[in-house]
Amino acid sequence: MTGGVQIYSTCPQSKDVPAGEYAQAVAEVARWSEAAGCTGMLVYTDNGIADPWLVAQHAIAATERLAPLVAVQPVYMHPFTAASMVSSLGYLHGRAVHLNMLAGGFRNDLLALGDPTEHDDRYARTTEYTQVLMALLRGETVTHEGRWHQVHNLRLAPALPAELMPEVLISGSSPAGRAAAEALGAVPIRYPEPLGRETGEAPDGGGVRVGIVAREDTADAWKVAEERFPTDRRGQIAHSMAMRASDSSWHAQLSEAAKAQDVVDDGSGEPDPFWLGPFQNYQTFCPYLVGSYDRVAAAIAHYAAQGTRVFVLDIPPSAEELDHIGEVFRRAGVVPR
Template identity: 60%
Template sequence: MFPARNLLRVFATCPQSKDHSPADYRRRVADVARWSEQAGCEGILVYTDNSICDPWLVAQALIAATKRIVPLVAVQPVYMHPYTVAKLVTSLAYLHGRKVALNMLAGGFRGDLLALGDDTEHDLRYQRTAEYTRIVMALLRGEKVTFEGRWWTVRQLALEPPLPPELMPEVLVSGSSPAGLRTAAELGATPVRYPRPPGEESDLRGGVRVGIVARPSAEEAWSVARDRFPGDRKGQLLHRLAMQISDSHWHRQLASREHAAPAPYAAATPDAPATPGTAGQQAEEPNPYWLWPFQNYKTFCPYLVGSYERVGRELAAYVKQGADLFILDIPPTREELEHVRQAFALAAAELAAVGR
């Protein structure tokens, strides 16, 4: 099991429909949800964008396949009225007696928004998300809502069936930009960021999104990582195209590291994952912070790759900088979650030793 909730919290991520056939997808969702629950994950992120299945239908499939794990449903304000989100939350609670969490988005893929006729600029989208979230949460608290804002107007709007207070959703806000962090603070929500290496961070209060490949040795971990994420020319071209049209702060932040990486990071590439040691000496592990999957358009978060001990130290460093929630990438197997758990166990032990 992952470390106790009062120390740090771990969420997994649900597979995307575009990566599976229709015949296989529902089974895969159920499998990943059960693995994550059995490993002790508190929740599981469900993505949303124009190219994949509706996240609320996927969340219902997750709930049906599990006993307690919390779907963290990505909510894009452009897709539906805030009343519809509140109605979906309370309907799932009524039908299944289960809670969900809300991952409030402002952006996503710029092309998706433009295709829907939305050209709202970056910071204004966060203001829209704040307005949207306030309406959703007021409805879920059982208030009769009258609100006239820039984007939505409601009058004497109430929610039925009512939501039991114990099933009130936690709210997270995705965004590393000043506008995103400000919105999370205004809402009293948990900010979720794509972190830089621990040595470059100072305040990570909230959640971080990071993939992990950990094994007993660095050599084994890098071998697994290279096999899982081989170079992909088409993916690299898609990545460059996304860089040209994206106005996402975190996207640009990660992309900026591609040409300004420190030497240890440069050594931690698919072709040179480690520096050999001399006779009688243990090879020094390379910097575990790895952007190769991001650069090949395979995922949108950085990875930590290395031995259990090294990855555990990096995780502990993030916690010391304020992180208390980790959202992992999609687990490829049940066994992979066990490897990740080993790194978190060492992180927890290090934090306990210093009284954190």
């Protein structure tokens, strides 16, 4: 068996679920994810959805061990406030909260907040922000005179027990992102490259963001995938507009991968499992692997052999779908830890 990996699911977004049903949807996906053996569940943040810390609190209350992976946007709050959220949730529930540190987001969201900071400077800001945040969580009295943040003899209470220290993830799609991950000792998360066309830049011990649809039969898997993510002209227009407005490296890389995608013949007789249909139709923001259990398992095993140790999955539509994904990881010989 391959060495242990961490698997995160993703929480539904409030914009996609009616208000009266959203709390139940968060709780259900959190429980499904815990039952499936996931380490945690990514909780998104942006200007148009419910606050991730409140959503994380709800997920914690609905489960016994699942760790919310909270997306943290430095523009939204002081690093002391973020550290206090982590320590307070730990104090109240005895549970870890993991951190997905953001440098960007939707460009128009940042401009609406009066933040025109350029791409690489945003990563420098996130690095400094996270250094202050983590020092506080380690129980240090922090004095910091930085470009972005200045604090003097700052100390956090309640203290966070060492066993509840968060895992830290950050986008590693750009050189600035990879440099930030190295400076922080964080897990760099990127989008997997199409099989057979890797650049060799995948960092050992890093992670990938990927969706999975798999069944015993290839045709069944593709039928499910295409029904879940049908071609949508309005979505394609929204995708095109987002590409023009974004300075995100991962947006650009996935768009180039879509243009260059061709069929990879690995001798299995199945289509290339790497699918960008949902991304191109603005239905989700990651590539998918689609095919038979064995075909998709071979792809997961390939990424694991490259050094991938964290897999962040897309929003699961059902507990049964997580069972299918679990079968893929079992056949890949990849053990959750």
